[in-house]
Amino acid sequence: MPIAKAWSVALLGIEGRIVEIEADIGGGMPGIKLVGLPDAGLREAKDRVRSAVRNSKQSWPDGKVTLGLSPANLPKVGSGYDLGIAAAVLAASGVVPSTRLVRSVLLGELALDGRVRPVRGVLPGLLAARAAGMKRAVVPVESLIEAALVDGLEILGAARLRDLVAWLRDENDLVEPPPPAPPEPAEVPDLADVIGQPEARWALEVAAAGGHHLLMTGPPGVGKTMLAKRLPGLLPPLTHEESLEVTAVHSIDGSLATGSPLVTVPPFVAPHHSISVAALIGGGSGLAVPGAISRAHRGILLLDEVCEFPSDRLESLRTILEDGEVRIGRIRGVVRYPARFQLVLATNPCPCAPPKETDCSCSATARRRYLSRLSGPLLDRVDLRTKLRPMTAMSAHDLGETESTTVVRTRVIEARQRAAARWAEHGWQSNAEVPGPVLRREFSLPAKATALLDRGLDRGLLTARGADRCLRIAWTLADLAGAARPDEDEVAAALDFRERQAA
Structure with a gap:
């Protein structure tokens, strides 16, 4: 036979x-x-x-x-x-x-x-x-x-x-691939388009420099979504290995561009709040397919109007934010997809969300119920929190010149290079990837610098995870300032980012 x-x-x-x-x-x-x-x-x-x-x-x-x-x-x-x-x-x-x-x-x-x-x-x-x-x-x-x-x-x-x-049969030759074309430069929105909001712009720069997660709270129309869409333009281009990782996920998803399939710019994914758990995390019959979080690998996952997302969608992100991958078990096997992304959350402060906070018609109970969809364990994994203010002046004369993406991106890349050089022997690329024990043991700061964190831990105002994230933010702030290591000012600024409330 x-x-x-x-x-x-x-x-x-x-x-x-x-x-x-x-x-x-x-x-x-x-x-x-x-x-x-x-x-x-x-x-x-x-x-x-x-x-x-x-x-x-x-x-x-x-x-x-x-x-x-x-x-x-x-x-x-x-x-x-x-x-x-x-x-x-x-x-x-x-x-x-x-x-x-x-x-x-x-x-x-x-x-x-x-x-x-x-x-x-x-x-x-x-x-x-x-x-x-x-x-x-x-x-x-x-x-x-x-x-x-x-x-x-x-x-x-x-x-x-x-x-x-x-x-x-050796009767003809098959088609060979064409010579590789130079990658087309990706068009990213300019940060100069965002008017005002200096605190939020600074938080965005810190998030880009350290790879930190970010929560933005503010009334409608103040620039939360605009800022989030400009974050990929602040990030350094993907390395060749990272590009292959991201392209592989998009290849399985079927979303690659035909003419230029290699993904060189950090992806930006913004699912609607009606998305299902399977579409967000990954799933389907048989072996699971990648979800939105894997399509955002090495890029940005924006959850706009995050308080409109059902709680099960949000809580499903908790372990993934720590592990950097999602493991989905099915009767026919377990699949793993990479999911190392920066999470950006944007929300209104209350259901009615008037332009001016003084015009809010929501009761205190309604506001608490609305914001309580962001659970404590999830918020504890968000490094930076910033509040956007309503616009009071629109003229360029009143607001002055705003920095462009190119200017801010230069500072971000310099800070990233300092971090990459510091963590090179460990294989980490950004401060957000560094485990807490390493920061506390091998790169510990003087007691004077961490005194605020110690008081916060003693009073129960800060969790151990939150303290580790404060240390990561402090190292990012030091990298942006060109300092060799953080001091008490950077630690205090990092703690301030953590203590800013969403309400």
Whole structure:
């Protein structure tokens, strides 16, 4: 009984595993049997592949075809195995030689007429293939630019199944990826567009310099959302490794740009308050897909009108803010998605939210109920809190010149470079990543500098987590000031950021 093999990739989160596709022909009544934990979409592959082979003017075996996907206990999801299944069947039936299938990964969905359609997850799949020692990858031509982001693999593109057949017979060459185009500069809103709000602008700069979470409170129309949208422009560009991480998540999500897939600017994600828990955290039937928090990896997650979000959505963020990843368990397996983002919360001070606070018609109970949706444990994980004031003067003469994104970004990058140099031997890039024990032991401050924190802890006004976050903010303030280490002024300013109330 002829047997042939081809290879594809299964994705568990953004982690990939090589899947060996075996095709065995003969030994029973004509038919197709697919084994190896396929999902519903993959079980339909046998009909798609058979029609694609016939419509590509190739013969389908008359006997029984058994297709095995190994490891057999690994869930297989999606239609990206179609191209590998077709190649294995054609090689087993003697239509094509199997020489070029050795150490080659095939990814792509087949249309009934033999066209090769793009699939999600090409980038993380090929990263896994390279790690497993594969030398070549065949992908849909629409995915060539994305696939070319992976160095160390020979990348080829197939537009139709008959192109793959001719290549396996050594009758023609497949399409090679075009030369990489320089990344297009991303357009980010300018901070100079925001009028006034010096305290909030300073809080935004500190958040950008240290990677801290931020809460902004104020009446409607004072610039909370405008400020949040300008935060990505203050952050340094992503490193190559960070870009690949972010691009891999967006590849699985299916939101990559076709012409320039590599994500080089920190992403900005702002879900509506009606979003479900599964859409926010990740979920779905079978193996979970990434949610909004993973799309915001290495970027900004803005929860605008955060007090309108149901409490279960907000509370689901608590452990993720500490861990930097989300783990989603399903009956078919556990997937992990990265979720190391900066959280920006924006809210009105009360339900009626008048332009002037003195015009508020809400009772004290209504205000407390509204703001109580931000629980203590969640707020304890938010480093910076600032209150925006209503605008009282709109003319440039009264407000003076405001700094642009370019000016502020220069200071932010210099502060980030100081922090990265300080934490280089530990592998941390920003102050927000540094664990509290390290700050207290290896980089402890004099007792005079931390006296305010000690009093706050003694009086129960500050939690241990809050004290650690104050220390991180103090180091960021020192980096912005060009100081070697924080003193009592930076610690007091950090504590002031923590003590500013949302109401």
